[in-house]
Amino acid sequence: MSAHQYDHGHTVAGWVGFAIASVGAGVAGLGVCTVSGLLIAGGVAIGVVSLLVTWALHLAGWGKGPGVRPRAEWSWRVRDSAAPGGHEECLGCRLAGRGRRAAGAEAGSGAATATGAGAGGVQPVMPVQRAGEPESVAAAGTDSGR
Numbered sequence: 001m002s003a004h005q006y007d008h009g010h011t012v013a014g015w016v017g018f019a020i021a022s023v024g025a026g027v028a029g030l031g032v033c034t035v036s037g038l039l040i041a042g043g044v045a046i047g048v049v050s051l052l053v054t055w056a057l058h059l060a061g062w063g064k065g066p067g068v069r070p071r072a073e074w075s076w077r078v079r080d081s082a083a084p085g086g087h088e089e090c091l092g093c094r095l096a097g098r099g100r101r102a103a104g105a106e107a108g109s110g111a112a113t114a115t116g117a118g119a120g121g122v123q124p125v126m127p128v129q130r131a132g133e134p135e136s137v138a139a140a141g142t143d144s145g146r
Contacts, residue, residue: 010076013063017054021047055092059083065090 028043030036057063061079065087073080086098 011058011063011080012076013054013057015076016057017050020050020053024050055096058092059096059098063092065093 024043024046026043027046028040031039031041031043054063061081061083063083064073064080065082066089069080072078083093086093086096090098
């Protein structure tokens with residue numbers, strides 16, 4: 001169970017991409033300090049690899065699309081159930097040929113599209129307001145007051 005009452009968005013794709021990008025930034029920074037074009041280019045190349053690895057992990061279901069995930073998928077160890085069909089507002093999914101559907105394909109889905117369930121019938125879960133908690137904190141989903 002997550003210790004947080006809302007979706008932080010921590011994912012395997014995010015953490016792996018961040019780690020690789022951090023190495024790339026370090027190599028590029030070392031290149032700047034040592035005035036080495038080869039190290040700067042290497043750091044930039046590692047950054048590009050980070051982008052591609054993160055995108056591949058996202059498409060494999062280890063990332064998340066825009067918005068809040070269902071409560072059962074908040075843990076970073078859980079794959080995204082909406083990934084195979086693509087996320088409607090996700091640039092990465094659209095670049096891979098997933099995501100937004102043609103107008104004719106959405107017309108047949110009926111109530112699922114009207115209620116916002118979209119692909120896979122997954123509805124986002126909003127945080128619940130705790131007793132004594134100001135309404136604005138529950139609505140914003142922040143923990144700045146805790």
